[in-house]
Amino acid sequence: MSDIPGDLKFLKSHEWARVEGNGRVTVGISDHAQGLLGDLVYVELPNVGDAVEAGTAAAVVESVKAASDVYSPVSGTVVEVNSALGDKPETINEDAYGEGWLFVVESTDPDQLAELLSPDDYAGLVEDGDD
Numbered sequence: 301m302s303d304i305p306g307d308l309k310f311l312k313s314h315e316w317a318r319v320e321g322n323g324r325v326t327v328g329i330s331d332h333a334q335g336l337l338g339d340l341v342y343v344e345l346p347n348v349g350d351a352v353e354a355g356t357a358a359a360v361v362e363s364v365k366a367a368s369d370v371y372s373p374v375s376g377t378v379v380e381v382n383s384a385l386g387d388k389p390e391t392i393n394e395d396a397y398g399e400g401w402l403f404v405v406e407s408t409d410p411d412q413l414a415e416l417l418s419p420d421d422y423a424g425l426v427e428d429g430d431d
Contacts, residue, residue: 309416
């Protein structure tokens, strides 16, 4: 299993959140999730300006095996999307915690971040095989 960056928080559904400051949170899927999905062939991103709710589907990633919803870890407004993934969705496979980010949310409730899993807790979840 790849190293899990220590600056991230996680949902049990394998999304990660990186707090950027100014109330902004970058969202992606974990390296574990992209590994389970296999080669990604399509990404459906939210639109800038969309309102998202914590724990609800905000994007879709599709691989040769399956399509999977991507849930927002926080509520707020989408302020940026990684449009480069439209032409190159495999970037998520190559760099899930870096260039493979999906979207940025301007959070309306920063307290929601406290409810997410720490990197150690997420690693434990993955090691237990609780997919």
